[in-house]
Amino acid sequence: MPQQAKGPRLYRRKDTGIYIIRDTGRGERSTGTRDRRQAEAALAQYLADRDRPSGPATPDEITVAEVLSIYASEHAPTVADPARIAYAIEPLVRFWGDLPASAIKRETCRAYGRQRRKVTKRDPKTKEVLETAPVSVGTIRKELGTLAAGVGYCASEGYLVNPPTVHLPTKPQPKDRWLTRGEAARLLWAAWRNPEAKHIARFILIGLYTGTRKTAILRLRFMPNTTGGHVDTLNGQMYRRGSAQLETKKRQPPIRIAPRLLAHLRRWESRQDRWVIEFRGQGVGSIKTAWATAVRDAGLSNTGVTPHTLRHTAITWAMQAGGDIYEAAGYFGVSIETMFKVYAHHHPDHQSDAVAAVGRGGRKL
Template identity: 60%
Template sequence: MPQHAKGPRLYRRKDTGIYIIRDTGRGDQSTGTRDCREAETALARYLAERDRPRGPATPDQMTVSEVLVIYGTERAPKVKDPQRIAYAIQALVPFWGELPVSAIRDATVGHYTTARNRAPGTIRKELGVLKAALRYCADKGYLVNPPTVELPEKPEAKDRWLTRSEFARLLWAAWRNPKAKHLARFMLVAAYTGSRKSVILNLRFMPNTYGGWVDTDRGILHRRGEGQAETKKRTPKAPIPRQLLAHLRRWERNGARYVVEIEGNRVGSIKTAWKTATDAADFNDVTPHTLRHTAITWAMQHGAKPADVCSYFGLSLETLQRVYWHHHPDFQESVLRAMEAKL
């Protein structure tokens, strides 16, 4: 009995560990990576390019991976933050990849949400990319009558922030761990500047095109690299508080190249160190982004002007009013005075 072709599949070479794509009758094709998720993305791209229809396709003639590959290769390079699209596609492909577009229904979206097992906000962002990819393929004539992707409700903004004593406890948990000194540096920068994790991990002590840098002579934080375009997550320049500036100058004198580094090398992830520190401090409800909430909350509690807060942290006035305004000492003060006044 003749054997059935196995179809396109991934195979990991034993000698190099690099994944290759095997497709009966077409020869092997290297993915160029040892990372399983990157290899799966490469396989999805291969399938989309191999089977892409020549004319407009109906939802049952086109796979979701084809839609995502078209969007990722044609649209993503033209946006200001292509990494956001890339991360979403990497998350979407394992579940949706080989399914036809016609399989996108409320039920399968629900199955994806369960299988993904991530925060509602994360699921909403990923499905938002899928929705945008379908719309793009329809607009460009690749796809006709795409289904609608119903996004989950936008979650309420988190109001978790750390008190001074809580922050000190978490900072001490990081500092006393010999393998997490870099996390203590990250925490200090985050608490004093409210910068996002990705910004802090890319900070250097000299101008560059990859990420931001700190000017310790003038005391200015540059959150973006030279020539980098601004995105929706604004990254404005800001003065560095004197307490943090003293630390930064000391680190620079000691030969540091990156603000957060291990043995002279940039730190790409703080996931493990963060988990260790939060476990030691007995905090199971805080994330690195909590430090941004903390910095903004402290600024509001100390009476900073709303316009200055928005400018310093790269925050919209709408977000400040919705999430942080109640922390300000002037919150509804005029109404309170009016209600307490004698008639």
């Protein structure tokens, strides 16, 4: 009897230690790595590419994983921040797996949302994650939006005919959580007095004075670069994007730096720091743990305070101080529509003409 084909598998060469992919009847392909995890990722990509349909497929003939693989390999490299697409695809693939695209229905989209909102639980012995971490409705909506974009891309590029509809949860109301002056002071002091969270104090100051988004703050340096923004302390300017970064919907216009913040930045730069936010001489990729510690020490736990709250706070304070709404929109990189929808009611002159007109009881001046 002929031997049964083993299918695609990894094999490590004894002479070089590099993993190769063996697939009966298709020859061998090098992964170019000695790392097992990287080799497994290469095998997964090989499987996705190998099984990709060569012509238009119906929703029953193509899996959701294949749809997302096509979208990730062809479209993601063309966007300004492909990592955002990767972050969304990971949980989508875990849930949908090898289900056909025809499985995308209203109820399965709801089931995805329920699964993403489960509480994290781990096996007490192996510590293996048994359930996924809970996420917000907004995050679920973004992830399903990525699935919808992937389906739309495959349809437009001729990979998929009669594409299914991805049903998104209702868009949540914009958050209006901002810090009072007292809360901001407590948070800043809690971060500063903790030796392991002093870099968060810098982060808080920049967030409150500029309303810059978290990722952009963490990428700031004192010299121009291609991967992030920089501060020009000589001329008092902040450039929130690197020279090689493309403009996205998350607008990041250059801004002038407030005098009080500029004094801090000049002092930090004089210490020969390379990154604006540093920890032990290195740039910071994540502030999740240190931020949680500062929030807890400030007595703000369970109040919905996140790094993005600093952005809301900066814009809200600008409105409360009577700043021009159109100039503020340009400074913070916010659309006029969002300014009127989310922040305008904080302005002392908000609807003042309408209130005065109503008070006149229909009489003209």
